[in-house]
Amino acid sequence: MHAAGVIKPVQDSHDATFVWYETLVDKYARQKKRQPEYEMKTFYGQLQHIFVVSLPPDASLHISEPTSISSLQSRPARWSIPMQPSISITT
Numbered sequence: 001m002h003a004a005g006v007i008k009p010v011q012d013s014h015d016a017t018f019v020w021y022e023t024l025v026d027k028y029a030r031q032k033k034r035q036p037e038y039e040m041k042t043f044y045g046q047l048q049h050i051f052v053v054s055l056p057p058d059a060s061l062h063i064s065e066p067t068s069i070s071s072l073q074s075r076p077a078r079w080s081i082p083m084q085p086s087i088s089i090t091t
Contacts, residue, residue: 018077019047045074 024038051071057063 017047018044019074020044021072021074043074043076045076047072047074049073 020042022040022042025041026036027039028034028037049072051073053069053071055061055063055067055069057065
């Protein structure tokens with residue numbers, strides 16, 4: 001996986017920084033008083049940055065084993081539907 005924010009663009013090659021991804025989106029995000037209801041949406045954009053935080057076991061956080069949390073920041077493709085500014089993946 002490549003992030004556009006950390007690699008130099010190459011003239012004669014496929015741009016591997018463009019990715020498809022799925023995330024849950026609140027159908028009623030514009031209706032603040034309504035209970036959220038999430039649906040899966042597919043987006044396409046350029047991966048800009050990958051952030052990874054490693055957490056040790058911690059009883060106060062209810063973490064029983066080492067855990068990594070990843071957050072990806074992307075920029076929407078020009079022809080794509082609007083994307084969320086970032087998504088989080090917990091492993």
